[in-house]
Amino acid sequence: MIRLVCSKLLLFVLVGSALAPHAWADGETPPGRDPKQPVDEPYTEKIHKYTTEPVFTSPLVDYLPASNNVPTPQAVLGDIAGAPGILPYAEDVYRYMRLLEKATPRVKVYSIGKTEEGREMIAVAVSSEENLKNLEENRARLSKLADPRTIKLDDAEADKLVAEAVPIYYITGTIHSPETGAPTALMELAYRLAVDESPYIKEIRDGTITLITPVVEVDGRDRMVDVYKWHLAHPKQFYPWLVYWGKYVAHDNNRDAMGVTLKLTENVLNTYVNWKAQVLHDLHESVPYLYDNTIGDEPYNAWIDPILADEWQVIGWNNVSAMTKFGMPGVFAHGDFDTWSPGYLMFIAALHNGISRLYETFGNGGADTEERTLEPEEYARTWYRQNPPLPKVLWSQRDNNNYEETGLLTSLHFFTENKQRFLKNFYLKAKRSTLKPSEEGPAAYVLPGDDPRPGLQAEVLHALQRQAVEISRSRSAFTVTLPAKKAKEPAKGKDKKQEKSEPPARTTREFPAGSYIIRMDQPYSRIADALLDHQYWSPDDPQKTPYDDTGWTFGELFHVQVTRVTDRKVLEVAMDRATQIHAPGGVKGEGTLFAINNNAEPALATLRYKLKDAAIEAAEESFESAGKKFNRGSFLVRNLSRADLDRAAAELGVQVTALSAPPAVKTHPVRAARIAFVHTWLSTQAEGWWRMALDKLAIPYDYKSTQAIAKTTDLRSKYDIILFPPVGYNAGVNAVVNGIPTAWGNPLPWKNTPETPNLVGKNDATDDLRPGLGWEGVAHLQEFVARGGVLLTATDTSSLALSLGFADGISTQNASKMKIVGSVVGTRLVDEASPIAYGYDEKVAAYCDNGPIFSLSSIAGQRGRRRLGAQMHARPTGRGSLDDPDFAVGRQEVAAPEEPRSEVWESPPVLAEQQRNGFRVIPPSLRPRVIFRYADAKDLLVSGLVEGGDEIAEHPAVVDAPSGRGHVVLFSINPVYRGETWGTYAMVLNTILNFDNLNAGRKDAVQ
């Protein structure tokens, strides 16, 4: 019998157990405590005290088993897991996990790496003593299942391994720092799994190794705990929002599983892959009360194994079913999360032959118990949510922990009960990945050995290596057959006879020796396929609100050549595994002048900053020398020893040619510009990706908030260029200039104090987050440009700069039906002589997320507009046909002058009528210069979703607007994003290096 300490508790247990006998009379192990094992009564009493409604718990977590030697979370927390007012720092969580490790052989703690700010990340293994003793033998078995090539794809051998292996279920907590509940839930979960002797838990412990990373975003966790502590110390005041989570990004830390650019992604990925885990289950908090988004909504990612889609359904519905039986409201598995993008942390498992899972539970963003009122759509009953959440409820951190633990325990139990099936699937998925060339294709992706951008090529390959993808390199040249492109069906109503032609022939392509081959007959072929292939999201897709980016094709975004090869002969090419991939670099040839070809590789900018004392110039025209062709913008380096240059160039993968004589070509200096980098206090994420890119390239900058800009006079004497990267959330003039209202409320400090020792880290601080750029800051920026500085903006800060009148002759227009949701789009080079375009070809793919639609005009203050006539493909109503014009009755016909024509991206020519007293006509030398434009509508889509693309097609994508003695360079695309857009980095870097010569090659209109 259960010993009860108070009557409230009695009622509680009866409510819970009333359901149990009926629900579990099916031969399955019933959940619930072992009556023979004593309960930790004070702890259990507090569980009940902090749980706000009896239905918010389950027989799995409404008690805590007692132990003589193993400490409960109370040992570190001073109260139970989920207690109000208690939010542990990561190091407290780790301290507890290490206490467990000391107290029981059922727990082991592993350090899995450090964060950007040097904090530790851990993984905690919980299982039976025997399983943990035999970890290495077990790992050997799992490794064979993970790589079926090691057992020659022998199913009988796999079955033997499946029977003997113990599977690994990997759980990760609090990647999103304001989602605070997971660490305490996972502390208590580890205790339960180690201590509880109930048959239900014992089965999990004996059958599965549970691996736990209790805090994924460790830097952000410590900041969040600081903010919460500040709130507890100032209970009557508003508290600061979490403006920084990790060093670089906030919520996007869960969008990094493609590029693997953040330490947290790398550490979790390595742990997942090295342990050969079967599941990666990531914990989030935003939806009442438990949304298991494993099933989610369509479209599903097109590269996953269909076996995984089935596993999502099976596990997800079991989860709902188990918790429904407990009577817990608000548990569901189907909802508005689509499973298209592989950027989520959990998706590491999906594309490495495991099972990805994610919970959204309900958190209060801290440990306060609060009354919460839901939206009607949140509490409505739907077909997939028969027992919906309650409209209004008192909600505690303990309630949240109850849901998290109950969900995880039922999942772990179901997974253990079916472990042979899931282990077999794990093997089958790996086997099918390995058989990809013959079963489904492609056979390989090939990156040619003569790509003009070997540095960028190496970046793509490094990203694949971080994903544990094997890369090979061909020993000699080889040829593959490429599939014939499908003949286009003649359009309806067209003359079919005329358009009918011979079916297109297959083509072949030769690749030189040293080409990189990514074979698809390897266990992790699916992640390589997903990253290198093209995406197509139909505008007619029933899913109208993509959850995240719709396109990401790495070859396109890195501006390197990637060929999808279906010809299986490619696998027979003589090749070696390439482990150390580094672009070749160094000095070749004889001479004291050194030339570096410019192919828009970011390493050139790194080199410029690294070689502080070298005199470097850019050639304004292409030239030939030493038997080589050098593009516009190529570097000419003087005043540097060959040895120094050779060392730097070898390290950076930059190829240098020594010349015996200077080429006869116009040049200008390439200087290491002094950079100010502006951020707001509204959000630091979009700019965080820019910071990360500059840090990776070792390009120094001063990081300044809008408030600091407001306080800094004479910016021009301190800086050459100011980068104002996107703010995010379409922050407009009001938000950026005025900030958050200060007329009421209290200051919201972001600085280190005894209560908040971790807030500032390596970023920035302020006494009050609320004030914005202010009109003084606007004036300082304007003065900076007027005095010859360059202001570079992108997406929403471009719109901001235009709204503030920083540039004449550019307007933005609102899209009415355009939908470009995180897609890869085509751009076209318009002005190849501009330094911003140095090293680029005519076609460049770029990342666009409904970028602002720019139009140009040569008339100050006038919006770019189209005139009736040829440009509109229209004529007024009247007699005749489209090309046989109207006439006026009763007089002779008078011919109209030819209407001037211009392209969509150009300023319409200035008309004679506009020249009359034309004080608004911008002098030709001061007009905006279009460097890149969006491709024509039919070529706009490269990857992802483009709907209504004609609204932005052909409009400017990158514009250089002279302003005062300086320039404003405006991007409609986002050239620096999530570590995935290396191909467009050089547009920004070119602007930086040529800040004082942006007018090079400029051709002005005659009038």
Ligand SMILES: [Zn+2]
């Ligand atoms: Zn989240």
